[in-house]
Amino acid sequence: MMSKTKVFQTSIKILLPLCLIVAVGIGFFFNYTKDFDIKKIAAQSDNYQKKMAVKVQKIQYKNLTAYLIEEHSNPIIAISFIFKHAGYAYDDKNQLGISQISAKMLLNGAGKYKEDEFASILEENGIKMGFGVTADDFSGYLITPSANRKTAYNLLKQVFLNPRLDGDSLELTKQKQLMSLQKQNEHPHSQLSLAFDKEIYANTAYARNALGKKEDIEKLTDSDIKKYLLQALTSHKLIIGMSGDLDAAQAQNILKEIFAKLPTGNPLDGLQKIEYYSKGKQIYIKRDTPQSITRISAHGTYRNSADFYPLYLANYILGSSGLTSRLSIRMREEQGLTYGVYTYLTMKDFSALIEGEFSVAPQDYDKAKAMFEQEWLKMGNNGISAKELELAKKSLIDSFNLRFAETSALADMLVLMQKHNLGTDFLDNRNDYIQNVGLEQVNAAAKKYFSVLPDFITIGKEEEKTK
Amino acid sequence: MNNLQKCVFCTLFLSLFQTSATAKLFNAEEFFLPNGLQVVIVQNHKAPIVKHMVWYKAGAVDNEAQKAGLAHLLEHLMFRGTKNVRDGEFNLIATQNGIENNAFTSFDVTAYHEFADVKNLETIMALEADRMHNLNFDKQAFLSEQSIVLQERKQAIENNPASKFSERLQKIIWNDSPYALPVSGTQDTIKAITFADITDFYHRYYSPDNAILIISGDVSKKEIKPLINKYYGNISATKVQRKKPSALTQKFEAKLAMSLPDIQSTSLSQTYILPSFHSLKNSGYAYIVLAQYLATGKTSPLYKNLVKDEKVALGVQSQYSYANQSNSLFRLNLIVQNNISPDVAEEKLQQALGKAYAALDENALATAKKKILADLVYERDNPENAAEILGYWLSLGFTLDEVQNYEENIQAVSLDELKDAFNQVFYHSARISGILMPEKKP
Numbered sequence A: 001m002m003s004k005t006k007v008f009q010t011s012i013k014i015l016l017p018l019c020l021i022v023a024v025g026i027g028f029f030f031n032y033t034k035d036f037d038i039k040k041i042a043a044q045s046d047n048y049q050k051k052m053a054v055k056v057q058k059i060q061y062k063n064l065t066a067y068l069i070e071e072h073s074n075p076i077i078a079i080s081f082i083f084k085h086a087g088y089a090y091d092d093k094n095q096l097g098i099s100q101i102s103a104k105m106l107l108n109g110a111g112k113y114k115e116d117e118f119a120s121i122l123e124e125n126g127i128k129m130g131f132g133v134t135a136d137d138f139s140g141y142l143i144t145p146s147a148n149r150k151t152a153y154n155l156l157k158q159v160f161l162n163p164r165l166d167g168d169s170l171e172l173t174k175q176k177q178l179m180s181l182q183k184q185n186e187h188p189h190s191q192l193s194l195a196f197d198k199e200i201y202a203n204t205a206y207a208r209n210a211l212g213k214k215e216d217i218e219k220l221t222d223s224d225i226k227k228y229l230l231q232a233l234t235s236h237k238l239i240i241g242m243s244g245d246l247d248a249a250q251a252q253n254i255l256k257e258i259f260a261k262l263p264t265g266n267p268l269d270g271l272q273k274i275e276y277y278s279k280g281k282q283i284y285i286k287r288d289t290p291q292s293i294t295r296i297s298a299h300g301t302y303r304n305s306a307d308f309y310p311l312y313l314a315n316y317i318l319g320s321s322g323l324t325s326r327l328s329i330r331m332r333e334e335q336g337l338t339y340g341v342y343t344y345l346t347m348k349d350f351s352a353l354i355e356g357e358f359s360v361a362p363q364d365y366d367k368a369k370a371m372f373e374q375e376w377l378k379m380g381n382n383g384i385s386a387k388e389l390e391l392a393k394k395s396l397i398d399s400f401n402l403r404f405a406e407t408s409a410l411a412d413m414l415v416l417m418q419k420h421n422l423g424t425d426f427l428d429n430r431n432d433y434i435q436n437v438g439l440e441q442v443n444a445a446a447k448k449y450f451s452v453l454p455d456f457i458t459i460g461k462e463e464e465k466t467k
Numbered sequence B: 001m002n003n004l005q006k007c008v009f010c011t012l013f014l015s016l017f018q019t020s021a022t023a024k025l026f027n028a029e030e031f032f033l034p035n036g037l038q039v040v041i042v043q044n045h046k047a048p049i050v051k052h053m054v055w056y057k058a059g060a061v062d063n064e065a066q067k068a069g070l071a072h073l074l075e076h077l078m079f080r081g082t083k084n085v086r087d088g089e090f091n092l093i094a095t096q097n098g099i100e101n102n103a104f105t106s107f108d109v110t111a112y113h114e115f116a117d118v119k120n121l122e123t124i125m126a127l128e129a130d131r132m133h134n135l136n137f138d139k140q141a142f143l144s145e146q147s148i149v150l151q152e153r154k155q156a157i158e159n160n161p162a163s164k165f166s167e168r169l170q171k172i173i174w175n176d177s178p179y180a181l182p183v184s185g186t187q188d189t190i191k192a193i194t195f196a197d198i199t200d201f202y203h204r205y206y207s208p209d210n211a212i213l214i215i216s217g218d219v220s221k222k223e224i225k226p227l228i229n230k231y232y233g234n235i236s237a238t239k240v241q242r243k244k245p246s247a248l249t250q251k252f253e254a255k256l257a258m259s260l261p262d263i264q265s266t267s268l269s270q271t272y273i274l275p276s277f278h279s280l281k282n283s284g285y286a287y288i289v290l291a292q293y294l295a296t297g298k299t300s301p302l303y304k305n306l307v308k309d310e311k312v313a314l315g316v317q318s319q320y321s322y323a324n325q326s327n328s329l330f331r332l333n334l335i336v337q338n339n340i341s342p343d344v345a346e347e348k349l350q351q352a353l354g355k356a357y358a359a360l361d362e363n364a365l366a367t368a369k370k371k372i373l374a375d376l377v378y379e380r381d382n383p384e385n386a387a388e389i390l391g392y393w394l395s396l397g398f399t400l401d402e403v404q405n406y407e408e409n410i411q412a413v414s415l416d417e418l419k420d421a422f423n424q425v426f427y428h429s430a431r432i433s434g435i436l437m438p439e440k441k442p
Helices: A004-031 A038-048 A098-107 A115-124 A146-161 A169-183 A188-200 A215-219 A222-232 A248-257 A308-320 A327-334 A362-382 A386-398 A398-403 A406-420 A427-437 A439-450 B003-016 B072-076 B091-095 B118-133 B139-158 B163-174 B187-192 B195-205 B223-233 B285-295 B303-311 B342-358 B360-373 B385-397 B401-403 B406-411 B415-428
Strands: A058-059 A062-069 A076-083 A128-133 A138-145 A240-245 A284-285 A292-299 A340-350 A352-361 A453-458 B028-033 B037-044 B049-058 B100-105 B110-117 B211-217 B252-258 B267-273 B313-321 B327-336 B430-438
Touching: A004 B327, A038 A398, A038 B091, A038 B118, A058 A248, A062 A222, A062 A248, A062 A406, A062 B285, A076 A406, A098 A169, A098 A222, A115 A146, A115 B303, A115 B360, A128 A146, A138 A169, A138 A406, A169 A215, A169 B100, A169 B303, A188 A215, A188 A284, A188 A292, A188 A453, A215 A386, A215 A453, A215 B072, A215 B252, A240 A248, A240 A406, A240 B401, A284 A327, A292 A362, A292 A439, A292 B401, A308 A340, A308 A386, A308 A427, A327 A340, A327 A352, A327 B139, A327 B211, A352 A362, A352 B139, A352 B223, A362 A439, A362 B163, A362 B430, A386 A427, A386 A439, A386 B091, A386 B195, A398 A406, A398 B110, A427 B327, A439 B028, A453 B072, A453 B342, B028 B223, B028 B401, B037 B223, B037 B385, B049 B091, B049 B118, B049 B385, B072 B100, B072 B110, B072 B139, B100 B303, B110 B118, B110 B385, B118 B223, B139 B163, B139 B187, B139 B195, B163 B252, B163 B267, B163 B430, B211 B223, B211 B285, B285 B303, B285 B313, B285 B360, B303 B342, B327 B342, B342 B415, B342 B430, B360 B406, B385 B401
Parallel strands: A062 A240, A284 A453, B037 B211, B252 B430
Antiparallel strands: A058 A062, A076 A138, A076 A240, A128 A138, A292 A352, A292 A453, A340 A352, B028 B037, B049 B110, B049 B211, B100 B110, B267 B327, B267 B430, B313 B327
């Protein structure tokens, strides 16, 4: 048995270091108190909310309608428009690329202005005009400083009514298009895009190469272009958005003096709806490249379906909320496997998908794919929590005002609002639509859309040969 | 006084009071904090939104060659934890409050930016001011971001078939200068970066006296100056000393010709090395006008000659880039037509330049200026534009006044200055030709 002194000495030997540890621990804790609590600061931000009043006006002239948002703080005017059912999916099957070529030709002179003079007027007056095509639509825009609006409007009117379509311009336009086609497979990403459309849209018009077909382009004549434009650019198909330094009377006058001059045209024929369902396929495209790129595809939903907002929120949490999405946290932040992984909803007129993309080193592909699949199915099987939903809603509502940053983007947004029949009061109601989505709805959508694996198309990684 | 004398007198009198009709580029105000932080506030009240940018005057040229990619990796690690905001929390707070945010690294600067509803301004300031001096990431975060920037390099650069060519061209242009190396680094240099390298760079360069804060949007100086003082005012300056890369002065001619797999067409570029913008004999603005004149748009002399008349190119571009401390660069790029050899294209380019010079007159000068200035109204639209433009120019050493007087400075370029600029570029500068071609079919 130890003497009392010895017990005391032993106790000191144990207790002293213990006290020191505790003291250091307490000191450490106090030294590590924060200068501020970021959560508290963020929580107070609602006190500084400024109301944004946006008025969307419906402008009409005869059978034409446009939406208008007036914005007079900066003297510019933006007009955005589409001709529905006039995109490259509607090109005659022996003239693949005609819509693209025609769109480019519209900038090559109109009325009395030959190509050079036309370009000069645009450039010297700061007027931006452009035309293009998507699969579904033929689109255009006109952006001008207010001071030069009369010149801008006159040019657009001439383009619609008297496109010149001069021969030498057409030749050069075709050559540029063919060069773009020639370069299409340079970058693995664009090679993948071509393959994706072919695979996912199979033998429908959406599978077409957006740039057209070489042999068809080579044969196009100026009378082909003229004939094409007469049937494509008809006011029956128009959807128009306007924003900036103009008022309702001026907006109506634009409809009257420019768009109403177009031929009315015939009622629209759409395409057949594509019912796409993924099967968990994996397709490999061989290419020697440092980073493999993968795109995924699954059944989605249309803008006006009851599933839209619930799916939008589920997808936002899975892969559309930047670096805080579940996929980003898993594959980028935690594993360092990829610089970017995303999922997003795409809607064409006749096809609605959930799409996604990620790039990883070829040797990491199998591991990355497994993670992607796990997160996808976890969403399908378990859905999301109430807390996740609350934060996602706040994120989408608090960023709402950023869409008013750019005048031309407003005009584009007004076109989309009309395309999807969202109504002139959409901007007033949008945050409520988000707020009103219930947890059960989101989880029902999660189960419906994320229970079956998507299809994968990968470039830069080869299928492993089974031994 | 007779009538004629009165007339002359009036004209002279009035001309004394002629105020400049040219507007300032932005509605901007500037002040400096005692710790050296340069602050610029730009008002744009079209929507209750704000762009907040912190520009550190430190970038790829400030890290040593063997550690290329360091400044960029630090940029990534700025999101991975501070004394007050734990790893991952920055992104969460940003996303949850609808704050769009990102950052970028360039040769001379690293910029951190947020774009959000103006109600979030205090949150944003707290976050940015905090990571200006309290960065505190751990080893795991370091290893993770090191891996991520390796992936980024592969995805964004190495996957691009032209990158081998453009990086080699960059080396030839810049030689021993730190501008010769890619901002992203290479696989080897990224792997060579250590934890200590990052913290050393951070402490050396991330200081309020080496930074510019730009806030653009639905704010006023009166409103937000107290907030700026509250969050940025107490950060101590470390009196940053930066080594400016030496100017390249040697005249030489070089040519890089490369055939690469996957490349499907031929492109030709010519790069001319000039003194830095501010050290140019005549104003640097003459070179901006020169770039506009030569090949911007379909009516430019080079486009008309090479694309429409001679048919040796399908596209031509001119660019004057002054984003370097030591030099500026003037560049011409051509997409060469199929079946035209690059040598022929180069010859035709020289001839076209001669013709373009001969066509230089007051009218051409006035037209070029008009085109440049017609676009300025658009810069005042989205509040993000002002923050990006001002940050870029101020970090290069321009004063706010000089940037604000952009229109006046462009207008002041004379025909003689423009001709001098042309001669300086095409007769008195180092020239590097770059030719990128498809692989020859056997």
